[in-house]
Amino acid sequence: MIGFMNVFSQRQDILWEKIWEHLQISIIALVIATLISVPLGLWLTRKHRIAEPIIGATAVLQTIPSLAVLAFLIPFFGIGQTPAIIALAAYGLLPILRNTYTGIKEVDPALKEAATGMGMKSFRRLSKVELPIAMPVIMAGIRTSMVLIVGTTTIAALIGAGGLGDLILLGLDRGGDVNLILLGAIPAALLAIILDLILRLFERTSAKSGFRSLVSLLVIAALIAVGPLAFGGKVKNDITIGAKLGAEPAILINMYKLLIEEETDLSVGLQKNLGKTDLVFSALQEGSIDIYPEFTGTAIVSLLDEEATSNDPQEVYQQAKEGMAETFDMAFLEPMEFNNTYAVATTQELAERYDLESIGDLKPVENQITAGFTLEFNDRQDGYQGMKEVYNLDLGEVRTMDPGLRQGAISSGDVDIIDAYATSGYMVDLNLTVLEDPKNLFPPYQGAPLMKQETLDRYPEIEDALNQLGGKITGDKMREMNYEVDFEDRSPEEVAREYLINEGLIEE
Amino acid sequence: MITFTDVTKTYQDGTTALKNINLQVQEGELLALIGPSGCGKTTTMKMINRLIQPTEGTILIHNKDIRDYNIHELRWNIGYVLQEIALFPHMTVEENISVVPEMKKWKKKELSSRIDELMDMVGLDPEKHRKRKPGELSGGQQQRVGVLRALAADPDIILMDEPFSALDPISREQLQKDIRNLQQEIKKTIVFVTHDMDEALALGDRVCLMKAGEIVQLDTPQNLVLNPANEFVKDFIGSRKTPWQTAVDVIIDYTNNKILTVEEFEKGRVVLEGTFALKNADGTYEGIIKNGERVQSPALSNDMILRDAVQVFESESHSLLPVVKEDRLIGTLSYRDIVLYLKESESNKVEEVSQL
Known part of the structure; x- marks a missing residue:
């Protein structure tokens, strides 16, 4: 209360x-x-x-x-x-x-x-x-x-x-x-x-x-x-940047906005919390938004309906970039460093009890494990379906749930392992351990700005502005920023600005 | 006033509701349509305001085919009282009565005084009831408003579809009385559908008895009772619930055997024994003569029911009473007439039972 x-x-x-x-x-x-x-x-x-x-x-x-x-x-x-x-x-x-x-x-x-x-x-x-x-x-x-x-x-x-x-x-x-x-x-x-x-x-x-x-x-x-x-009250911006639901996309689009406005004369509007991949991508195609941060892995698996040909981040990016250009006539700018891939996470206590380090270690205890997976993860080839094949797992019980509810379920002990995004803030908060993926089941998920080619043609100056982030932001840094927004209630804009200033990309 | 010529109604499924109906309703008369259910009485009535279209034949009002009238204007000039009463529940009494006058674009002031006049006529206090909703009125009061709604725009013709069948016996009797009084006052042409023979006999100037889409007999109540056209008519009249509800005018003696004129009396043509009714030269009632002497006595109204008439006999101690219709002496009623009538209706009943 x-x-x-x-x-x-x-x-x-x-x-x-x-x-x-x-x-x-x-x-x-x-x-x-x-x-x-x-x-x-x-x-x-x-x-x-x-x-x-x-x-x-x-x-x-x-x-x-x-x-x-x-x-x-x-x-x-x-x-x-x-x-x-x-x-x-x-x-x-x-x-x-x-x-x-x-x-x-x-x-x-x-x-x-x-x-x-x-x-x-x-x-x-x-x-x-x-x-x-x-x-x-x-x-x-x-x-x-x-x-x-x-x-x-x-x-x-x-x-x-x-x-x-x-x-x-x-x-x-x-x-x-x-x-x-x-x-x-x-x-x-x-x-x-x-x-x-x-x-x-x-x-x-x-x-x-x-x-x-x-x-x-x-x-x-x-x-x-x-x-x-x-x-009527809304100002029409030159560019509208959209984002999926969550802290990470919100922080990223604020960085995009700050960078673009710093480097160019364009005005930028933001449209955050737009639901999941399908919705945001439709909005991009339809033109309601001009840019949004997308993951390389998602572009390949969800948007292009392909499988990643490699597990090397750079090759995955190339595959995504070429595919998006060919199929959708879209430009995929340089990705950042962090890899927000799927991960299977468990509590430290459980990891110690069962001596879990990698996903393969689940095999001996598979019947005692209850998993809390998102519907999407449960169904994906680079998710639980792949885990079953690659690591030959057959978990005792799998409960599917909304992404936001997994962390509650694992902290209350209702489930033992969850699928997670590697950079999520709650990994820090709940002190979760990520199980290693030695067989490289999960393709790399690096964030990069996605836009229509025609947007880039009209405003070519965007490319340089946004590519300043290329190769930047480590997984730890991203996790930390997400944590600040989700658990310390700082605004994504503030967190984004602080990072860019520290990196010397914009002036104070 | 209203003329049906060879009117036939056949439904799409082939059933015939009416066969060759020929019928005239006189100006100012109350015609009661009666018959067993499914006989076509309601169909006949609803053709007059074009709620039902005839398949063949024509209907004239004032010698003009009803199809040549504008249908809405035709209906504005035909009052309609429904069995279900069907007052509009969301409107006040006043608004209900105003429905047709408003469509006819009456002036507000005129309409307001008309409403007062009408409500007074049926004994509803305008002050008290004008603004009430139908739901706040008793069944009898509701149907009174229903009748007023039909009368409001002063139509030439009023159609009543079993208007009192939904009411309790006391309200029904009261309303029947009201209608008789109204009819005497305002002299509208009324077509009245009922399944109640007593009601038909008591209210109708003429009664049209129908069966299976055809008219069996169209006659005055007296003739219907005294000279039934066939067994069906006889049965139908006989099948009333109780003879005590019968209006006296179907029981009374219409012969002049017990009637003397004042002239005859004064000329000394006096029979010393017995009771006679005395009438003036113009046919109005004068008094009675009992064993050669003139005595004052109240007269029975022709539509009084037998039970009430017997009460008058009890209090007056005459063996014979005069029966009048609007002051005119039309016959006499004696103990003998009553006894014979009761005997007859009793034997009808016995017959019915034995037929079952």
Whole structure:
């Protein structure tokens, strides 16, 4: 509790900003969903035959995981609030549509007949009789959608839309920092409850005015949404640098920004915490971001769908560079020194007990070992699948989990070994031991700036600026900087600046 | 006023709801449509405001084909009272009554005084009930508002679809009385669907008995009872729940045997024994003559039910009472008539039972 209060007071400013962003995204998505669903639902009550297929289609939208919808939209709409709002609106369609349709359809047929028999025209019957009577049901649908959207908006943070999801993601990334997660989750829940109260109040006070109440509700919502912090406020930068989720990419892009702005006249915008490889790479292809730091190994395995032909860092880099140029017409600048490869890590205590030094040492105790692997690692050839072949291992139990949760699992003793990234800050914090990989199963993962060739052609001066980092930053240094951000709560920008100054790359 | 010519209704699945209906509703009359369920009575009524379209034949209102009217304007001029009452639950009493006048673009002031007038007419205090929602009213009050809603824009025709069947017996009786009074006051043309023979006989100026999409007999209540066209009519009339609910005008003696005119009486043509009703030359009721002497006595209204009539007999101690319809003496009712009627309805029942 005290920890939570501390986090709260430290991050109060950012919290309000995130709440506001969250509210904006949610309300705009809700307004759009309402604007589509209500008229569509009304129209369908006059076209019974096609009603169910159309409602079924919105139900399908609902079944697609929201993250998948977001990923799907990036090639068309890039990253940021626009695709988030589209996905969320699509998500909110079903409850409103179904309730509108059902609400109107379930109006007592005697009332419809009375209205018709008294000489009301179709529209008048709708606005004076059916809509007001169906209003509570429609509002219930809007309220359901609202809760759904406010909840799902947390995921929109993964594509750079902002909102309270930023705090939750940060918390998850820092090994399940409960206080940070709560700082994002509690306001999101409160937001849903408060909005629900407002809608219910609204529903009650305006039960009889039908169309009018709905329209005024939408207008009020739209005004809130297009408030002071609306989209317009952003400055257009020459270059936008994106980054995957986590401290390390955040530190790196701050270095990129500082270097570029030091050496050139270009202005640089940052877009951190963009989720995983697929999302960031789509954003790069689509053009929402111009540069992001990628690992050589990832470029080969995930982006090019190849296997590393060598375990020599330099050759791997060459393979990645050529492949990215050929396949995607992209430039991959010089990599830094540190190798953030996969590693299998265990606690020192366990290492001593079983006398573990390399991965191969696991063999004699394989049945007593419980592993906590990420889904991705578990499935990869240069991950657990490779471990099984190369080291002939068959571990007793493998639990798959979110990357951020592994460190919690190993420190609590739930699992004995985890897959780790060699430079992660928690390696320092938890005092973990990395098991050696004498058979070179894991290819080198060196970070380097990835961008479209056309970006480099337009701003050739970037290359020199960024190549200053080539061969710099050792694994230890990177680990230390990650630790400072994740565990000492320093800002990535500060850490990046300090490093560059110490290296003499920028002036104080 | 309303004329059905060779109206037939066949549904897509081939079932015939109505066969060759020919029917005229007179201006200012209350025509009761009655028959077993599925006989087509409601279909017939709903054709008048075009809720149901005939497959063949024409329907005229004021000698003009109803298809030539603008459908909405046609409906504005036909009041509609539903079995389900169907007041709009989100509107107040006042708003419900205003629905049609508003569509006809009545002025606010005019409408407001009209609402007061109507509510007074059925004994609903406007001050108290105007702003209430239907849910706050009793069933009887709701249907009263339902009737007012139909009357509001002063239509020529009113359609009532089993309007009282959803009500408890007491409210039903009260509303039937209200409708009779209203009808006498405002003289609308009313087409009234019911499955309750007593209601049809008591309210209808004429009763149209239907069966399987055809009209079996269209006649005055008296003729229907006295001269049933066939066994079906007889059975249908006989199958009422209790003879005590019957309106007296189907029991009374329509012959002039027990009626004297004032003229005859004053000329001294007096029979000393027995009781006679006395009427004026213009047909209005004057008094009764008991064993040759003029006595004052209340008259029974033609729509009074038998049970109430017997109460009057008890308090008046006459063996015969005059029956009037709007002041006009139309017949007499004696103990003998009552006993014979009860005997007849009893034997009908026995027949029914033995048929089962």
